[in-house]
Amino acid sequence: MDPARINPNAEIRPPDTQRRNFLGLATAAIGGLAAMVLAVPGAAFVLTPLRRKGKESGFHSIARLSQLEVGVPRSFAIIEERRDSWVNYPKEPVGSVWLVRQPAGSDPPVIAFQSECPHLGCAINLKADRSGFICPCHTSAFTLEGQPTNHVPPRPMDRLEIETTTGSDPEIRVRFQRFRTAIEEKTPLA
Amino acid sequence: MLKPLSDWIDDRTGLFSRRRAGLERIVPSGAGWRYVSGPAVLAAFLIQAFTGILLMTAYSPSSSTAWGSVYYINHEMWLGWFIRGVHHYSAQATMVLLAFHLFQTIWTAAYRRPREFTWWFGVILLVLCVAFGHTGYQLPWDQKGYWSTKVVTNIIGGAPVLGPYVQKLLIGGTEYGNQTLTRFFALHVAVLPALFIATLAAHIALARRKGMTPPLRPENTRRDEPYWPHQSFRNTIAVATLMGVVVGVVYYNGGAHLDAPADPSSADYPARPEWYFLSLYQMLKYFPGNREVIGTVVIPSTLLMLLVLLPFLDRILPRRASHAMACLFALVMAGAITGLTVIAIREDAGNKQFHEARAKADEAQRRALQLAALHGAGIPPDGASYLLRRDPWTQGRAVLDRKCLGCHVMEGKGSGEQSAPDLARFGSRAWIRGLLDKPQSATYFGKAPGCDGMEEWKKSSKLNARQLDVVADFVAGFAKIPADLTPDEWLSHPEVAKHPGLELFQKECGTCHVVEGLSEGGTRDAPGLYRWGSADWFERMVRKPSTADRYGYMDDGQKMPAFGDDQVSENDLTMIYRYIRGEYPPPTSSVPPEATAANAAAPFAAH
Numbered sequence: 001m002d003p004a005r006i007n008p009n010a011e012i013r014p015p016d017t018q019r020r021n022f023l024g025l026a027t028a029a030i031g032g033l034a035a036m037v038l039a040v041p042g043a044a045f046v047l048t049p050l051r052r053k054g055k056e057s058g059f060h061s062i063a064r065l066s067q068l069e070v071g072v073p074r075s076f077a078i079i080e081e082r083r084d085s086w087v088n089y090p091k092e093p094v095g096s097v098w099l100v101r102q103p104a105g106s107d108p109p110v111i112a113f114q115s116e117c118p119h120l121g122c123a124i125n126l127k128a129d130r131s132g133f134i135c136p137c138h139t140s141a142f143t144l145e146g147q148p149t150n151h152v153p154p155r156p157m158d159r160l161e162i163e164t165t166t167g168s169d170p171e172i173r174v175r176f177q178r179f180r181t182a183i184e185e186k187t188p189l190a
Numbered sequence: 191m192l193k194p195l196s197d198w199i200d201d202r203t204g205l206f207s208r209r210r211a212g213l214e215r216i217v218p219s220g221a222g223w224r225y226v227s228g229p230a231v232l233a234a235f236l237i238q239a240f241t242g243i244l245l246m247t248a249y250s251p252s253s254s255t256a257w258g259s260v261y262y263i264n265h266e267m268w269l270g271w272f273i274r275g276v277h278h279y280s281a282q283a284t285m286v287l288l289a290f291h292l293f294q295t296i297w298t299a300a301y302r303r304p305r306e307f308t309w310w311f312g313v314i315l316l317v318l319c320v321a322f323g324h325t326g327y328q329l330p331w332d333q334k335g336y337w338s339t340k341v342v343t344n345i346i347g348g349a350p351v352l353g354p355y356v357q358k359l360l361i362g363g364t365e366y367g368n369q370t371l372t373r374f375f376a377l378h379v380a381v382l383p384a385l386f387i388a389t390l391a392a393h394i395a396l397a398r399r400k401g402m403t404p405p406l407r408p409e410n411t412r413r414d415e416p417y418w419p420h421q422s423f424r425n426t427i428a429v430a431t432l433m434g435v436v437v438g439v440v441y442y443n444g445g446a447h448l449d450a451p452a453d454p455s456s457a458d459y460p461a462r463p464e465w466y467f468l469s470l471y472q473m474l475k476y477f478p479g480n481r482e483v484i485g486t487v488v489i490p491s492t493l494l495m496l497l498v499l500l501p502f503l504d505r506i507l508p509r510r511a512s513h514a515m516a517c518l519f520a521l522v523m524a525g526a527i528t529g530l531t532v533i534a535i536r537e538d539a540g541n542k543q544f545h546e547a548r549a550k551a552d553e554a555q556r557r558a559l560q561l562a563a564l565h566g567a568g569i570p571p572d573g574a575s576y577l578l579r580r581d582p583w584t585q586g587r588a589v590l591d592r593k594c595l596g597c598h599v600m601e602g603k604g605s606g607e608q609s610a611p612d613l614a615r616f617g618s619r620a621w622i623r624g625l626l627d628k629p630q631s632a633t634y635f636g637k638a639p640g641c642d643g644m645e646e647w648k649k650s651s652k653l654n655a656r657q658l659d660v661v662a663d664f665v666a667g668f669a670k671i672p673a674d675l676t677p678d679e680w681l682s683h684p685e686v687a688k689h690p691g692l693e694l695f696q697k698e699c700g701t702c703h704v705v706e707g708l709s710e711g712g713t714r715d716a717p718g719l720y721r722w723g724s725a726d727w728f729e730r731m732v733r734k735p736s737t738a739d740r741y742g743y744m745d746d747g748q749k750m751p752a753f754g755d756d757q758v759s760e761n762d763l764t765m766i767y768r769y770i771r772g773e774y775p776p777p778t779s780s781v782p783p784e785a786t787a788a789n790a791a792a793p794f795a796a797h
Contacts, residue, residue, distance in 0.1 A: 020419055023419035023420060024423075026423060030426050033430070034429055038240060038241070038433070041273055042273065044268040045269055045270060045273050048266075048270070051268055085258075085262050085266075086258035086259060086262040086266070086568065086569050087568065087570070087571050088567065088569060088570065088571070
């Protein structure tokens with residue numbers, strides 16, 4: 001800050017101007033430095049969430065194939081231990097998925113959808129007549145294959161990776177992930 | 191380029207011209223270091239406001255979450271320890287600066303006409319600062335804050351007439367808990383700041399209006415100087431020094447201390463106030479019982495009244511004499527505060543019991559921090575106080591000590607005359623193997639009256655060391671039998687049916703000890719051993735030691751007393767069981783994290 005501009009009419013004798021300039025600069029510099037000592041850690045403090053990494057999503061055993069009927073979606077809860085900042089919660093439902101069994105011989109035999117709407121994250125429900133999915137918040141609607149049937153959602157329902165075990169009644173395992181909402185690409189939340 | 195904009199704003203608000211006027215105001219006899227204490231207090235307040243708002247973004251005021259959120263700030267958030275440390279130590283710096291500012295104001299007679307109102311607002315600021323300190327101190331809901339708050343609010347409750355009502359309103363009832371925290375939080379972050387800012391604004395506005403107090407004996411050689419930059423420079427140096435000192439102290443101490451979570455049941459927590467209140471604390475000791483109100487209410491409010499009336503002293507005494515009195519008063523106060531503080535510190539330094547209690551509190555603090563940091567453990571949803579209450583090493587040890595060690599011993603140590611076995615690693619293979627070797631040892635039944643059955647067996651038994659190993663292996667497996675398995679189901683399991691110890695057990699142990707379907711006893715009375723060493727066997731032993739399948743056959747004077755759940759709660763019993771079996775993460779910080787992680791699940795698995 002130039003003191004002369006702040007105080008253009010002050011009676012300043014010439015030898016004083018230099019001293020004033022120096023003091024003004026030194027005040028700004030030292031004051032700025034002192035402020036930085038707090039401002040930088042303060043910024044780090046509030047930016048903590050950006051620094052934390054999301055946990056790796058693993059596969060969950062959810063159901064057996066025999067529990068599902070072809071073409072009839074069923075909702076299953078994802079049970080996980082959960083850490084909310086400082087609290088460790090024991091296993092409890094943390095989200096849900098829709099499983100839709102495909103006709104015999106299809107690969108994969110089951111499609112898993114994240115139940116969070118790609119629009120703004122509400123939980124998608126089944127239509128009353130079971131002909132498709134509908135989101136109760138902004139009426140995003142989807143076919144049983146997850147394709148949008150109106151212009152509300154930005155993309156189809158998010159399919160989740162699945163694994164099946166071998167055997168006569170395979171176990172269905174789903175990799176539970178969340179995705180960013182309101183964009184056209186399916187991008188995992190990190 | 192910005193000039194038209196700034197002119198436009200200034201024209202409508204006067205913002206810049208007022209600022210200019212403030213900066214250009216004249217410092218009589220020139221700028222000086224004597225004027226920096228006020229701005230330094232202001233800077234300290236701004237530091238508190240800044241760090242306080244940051245902490246508010248992470249703090250959670252309830253008795254189950256407060257400690258956890260402060261733990262999270264201190265140990266998990268990026269530079270959280272630094273922000274909280276600055277808030278903590280800068281609060282103390284504020285107290286020091288404020289005391290200095292007050293002292294200086296008296297010394298330079300700046301409280302006098304025409305600055306009485308500036309002075310009175312200053313006195314209000316002093317009271318508000320003390321209130322800030324007290325309300326903030328308890329927010330972490332740790333032992334330190336909990337017990338200090340209890341003391342302070344009880345002091346308030348001891349005040350005549352309104353005391354009990356004010357106390358009840360402050361803590362939100364008669365018990366300390368969620369309402370206490372929400373109330374103190376609201377006071378600390380909203381009510382007090384609002385009052386403080388209003389008072390501070392008045393104080394500063396008046397200070398500017400009346401100008402700075404020139405030195406009592408002006409140095410004629412120095413001419414007047416404008417505030418900016420001459421005084422601003424000195425202020426900034428002072429503030430930077432303050433920052434430097436605070437940051438240094440924070441760094442040196444590694445941030446602010448967080449004690450173990452509040453535990454209303456702890457019997458020996460040595461509560462002490464923050465060091466700047468130690469003088470008040472010490473003063474209380476001189477006013478015992480019914481005269482305590484003198485130390486808690488009368489003296490502090492009299493001193494405060496004296497400060498308020500100080501400007502009027504000039505009216506009854508000559509100016510010089512009144513100032514001399516005021517200075518004497520300030521010096522005596524400073525001396526008394528210093529003296530009482532030193533006495534308080536020295537009394538504690540020489541008090542062995544205080545050190546023991548403090549060491550115990552520090553141990554609990556380290557343990558709580560260790561458990562909170564464990565992977566897979568962390569802070570349970572029902573609150574940080576359960577960190578230690580569900581820790582076998584803390585809770586199991588404490589209850590064992592209170593309830594069991596009058597007769598039993600733990601690794602040879604007990605608090606009474608031993609008349610029962612050593613409980614260390616009870617139920618383990620090592621315990622059985624030792625028993626089979628030397629039943630008459632004090633570790634086993636040597637000192638337990640009426641328990642000579644094993645000794646009698648030992649005299650006649652011809653089992654060699656290898657055979658004893660096999661028996662010990664077999665019996666050690668009893669503790670692992672699941673609760674829902676019947677003896678028949680257990681015996682039909684191939685690992686049990688083919689165990690080499692089975693036959694030896696039947697022949698050697700089964701003649702006295704009953705295990706349904708395996709042995710019938712009968713030779714001598716002895717406790718039943720099915721699922722011996724399991725948590726259920728242990729629980730029945732504690733709850734109903736006199737049943738037929740335990741030690742019901744013994745004489746009344748020799749029986750172990752029963753402990754119902756009114757004496758030892760379900761949780762405490764589990765903690766004792768796990769403690770004697772060593773099922774807890776070892777309490778040292780030098781344990782590799784993998785080792786603690788593996789053990790961590792155990793203490794909380796049941797919950």
